[in-house]
Amino acid sequence: MSGRDRLIHWLDSERERQLAFLRAFTRIDTCNPPGDTTEAADLFCSFLDDEGIGHRTEAPRAANPNLISSFAGTGNGHHLVLNGHLDVFPVGDASRWSRSPLSGDIVDGRVHGRGTVDMKCGTTALLFVHAYLHRLREELPGRVTLTVVSDEETGGRWGSDWLVKNCAAEVLGDCVLNTEPSGVQTVRFGEKSIYWLRFRIAVPGGHSAYPHTSPSANKIAASLIKDLEAIEALAPEEPEVVRCTLDRPDVRTAIDQSLGAGAAGVVRRVSVNIGVMQGGVKINMLPAECVLDVDFRLPVGLSRASLLKAVQAIVARHPAVSCEELLAGGPEANYSDPTHEMVGHLVRNAAQRLGYEPKPIVSLGGTDTRFWRVAGVPAFVYGCSPAGMGGIDESVSIEEFHHVLSVHALSAWDYLTGVTRG
Incomplete structure (x- = not known):
């Protein structure tokens, strides 16, 4: 069985374990503010320990630890960085929820709880991608680094921004994958x-x-x-590659489908x-x-x-x-090349499961990928539907969770092994 076939086997055979971790993560309060993510970080550390994967903590603030886990494959190759965050929006008035905001309950094919969409499902997916690639490290050239950060919801000063500025040699890499909620119809190559x-x-x-x-x-x-x-x-002066991409009728349609009618105009x-x-x-x-x-x-x-x-x-x-x-010195609107090979991998692997190709778009909301783009590293986002993000009774589709996990795992494998598939 080839390495890619084994990867597909684990993606399919360990679905219950993947789902169990997401539910356990959902039951941990990581609302920001106040932003204490230590218990959640411990959960991730225990998982990495069980998989025999090395890791360390960078905590410029004690209650906001950031995890770095990196391993080398065999020979020279790309350095791929996986980036997700632990903290989530506050709950608000819990009495307005149908069940506990930290329930992790499964109802109608969805996991319920604050942060399931943004982005506990995505960060869980990247953790498993990292673990599966580690199991295949003897067949992978290059390096894989997982960054699991705190402080994303309040600007990233003590999270991804801090890592990029203080641990650049470890975390910059050649390309970044992020699983923020984007909608499976789109791959985000830039953001406002x-x-x-x-x-x-x-x-x-x-x-x-x-x-x-x-x-x-x-x-x-x-x-x-x-x-x-x-x-x-x-009126913005759009770079040609951005203008040509966003002018495409199929891209405009995908933006409206993913983000709501009228979003294609708001993007620009x-x-x-x-x-x-x-x-x-x-x-x-x-x-x-x-x-x-x-x-x-x-x-x-x-x-x-x-x-x-x-x-x-x-x-x-x-x-x-x-x-x-109020936010002095923040990054400009930023983008990566929408024709980058990683976009091709994400689109191809997603299309094989969806039956249609997701389209490259610019995001309305902000993500931590901006810190890598500003540092010159291509960064791309593919995640579940943003519907319900930050709202009452937030929940995520289990089907989309497994889909996003699979697309990222297979795209990471293809990128690292240099495989081009028709």
């Missing part, structure tokens, strides 16, 4: 930039019966919001979300202060500097408004 700004409006304020004595901070905020929405008309423009608005003290008082926290998502081809210039021009029209960055 996240840019958060806080706007503060300060005026004297006063009694609402005397509006001639002071402007209203809330009214100024309303005018500012209308002006900020105009930023959505800024700025989005402006007034995430938080706080102003006023009492109904009969003129608000003296209002604060807006605004989430801008920039498409590939539009720089943060260009957006900030447009914002500053708007702020200049409102003397009572000041502006500050």
Whole structure:
């Protein structure tokens, strides 16, 4: 039996073990905030120990450990990095859930619990990919490195960003695979930039019966919001390979199918979300202060500097408004070559199981792959459907979980062995 055939055998014969691990992982609280992932990291370490795979921990903050597990095959070859995260969104009001947010229950072919979609199913899949490739290391050239990180949900400063900056020799590699929820109809080769700004409006304020004595901070905020929405008309200068890919009708259709009707247009423009608005003290008082926290998502081809210039021009029209960055120094919108050989492997292996080819797209949301792309390493995302991500009664399809695991395992094998299949 060939190495690839043995890989397929394990993918099929160990499904119960794969599912059991995902359910155990789901039952561990890794909500961020607060972000303590030590128990989950211990679960992963125990699995690696059982498989006889070496690993170590990098923990710039004690409650946010990051795992690195790396092994060499035989001879020279590609260095493939697998990247997933432990932390998940907060639960919110648990009383609104149909069952415990940490249940790991199986109902209607789905595993239920917070973070099952984003991204406990994906990180579990990569753990098993790493283990299966390790079993075949005598037949693999090159190197495989698994990075399982904390702090993804709050920006990655102590997770992937920290590893890329402080452990580059170990974790950069030649290519990165990530299993964030993308929808099985698409392979993500790039993502928009996240840019958060806080706007503060300060005026004297006063009694609402005397509006001639002071402007209203809330009214100024309303005018500012209308002006900020105009930023959505800024046109990006897309690189040709991105433009040609996103212009394809089949790609536009896949984006809408995966992310919802209208998403194909949002991928290529700025989005402006007034995430938080706080102003006023009492109904009969003129608000003296209002604060807006605004989430801008920039498409590939539009720089943060260009957006900030447009914002500053708007702020200049409102003397009572000041502006500050909440995520300073973040990465620009980024992309890898959509014709990279790894995209071909992912598309081919997925199509053999789906009956159709997933399409290469740019992501609306952010992932840790941006840290590798900014460092010059091609990085790609293929994962389960994002439906229900972060919502009440979050759950993931077991069928999609096994599908994503198989596609990544076989694509990793093909990439490392240099096999091209028709």
